[in-house]
Amino acid sequence: MTPDPATLRRLTDxxxxxxxxxxxxxxxxxxxxxxxxxxxxxxxxDLEKEGARWRNDFDFAGARLSLGGVTATSTMGPAMAMxxxxxxxxxxxxxxxxxxxx
Numbered sequence: 681m682t683p684d685p686a687t688l689r690r691l692t693d694x695x696x697x698x699x700x701x702x703x704x705x706x707x708x709x710x711x712x713x714x715x716x717x718x719x720x721x722x723x724x725x726d727l728e729k730e731g732a733r734w735r736n737d738f739d740f741a742g743a744r745l746s747l748g749g750v751t752a753t754s755t756m757g758p759a760m761a762m763x764x765x766x767x768x769x770x771x772x773x774x775x776x777x778x779x780x781x782x
Contacts, residue, residue, distance in 0.1 A: 683748050685776045691730060691748045692769045698723045699762040720758035734758075748772075 683691075702719050706712040724734040724745065732747040736758055743761035744753045750768045754760035 685773045685780075688748050688750075688769050688773050688776070692766055692773070694730070695723075695727070695747070695762055695769075696766055698726070699759060699766075702759055716759065717757060720762070723762065724758055734761075 699720075702723070703712065703715045705716045721736060724732065724736070724743075727734070727745070727747055730747060732745060734743070734745045736743045742753065742755045743758040744751065745758070745761045745765045746752075747765065748769060750765055750772055752761050752765035752768050754764050
């Protein structure tokens with residue numbers, strides 16, 4: 681089920697805010713990668729309260745996020761899956777708004 685544009689906008693604001701707050705990766709600090717990954721996984725877990733389904737497969741660093749009728753994946757990990765989800769959600773909002781005008 682696809683939610684209305686207002687619900688998708690609320691979800692995009694939430695995902696974008698949480699993704700932007702992830703700890704930075706410092707190429708000179710290997711531990712920063714783990715902190716970033718763990719924080720991103722916590723965002724996925726927190727998004728379950730909004731109905732999200734997700735997976736993260738460390739074998740190939742792939743991640744999948746489904747939320748609000750939009751699904752996105754990334755082989756670069758959960759933070760990039762969130763970025764890809766934002767692109768898809770914004771596209772869906774535009775499609776829904778265009779349908780409302782038709």
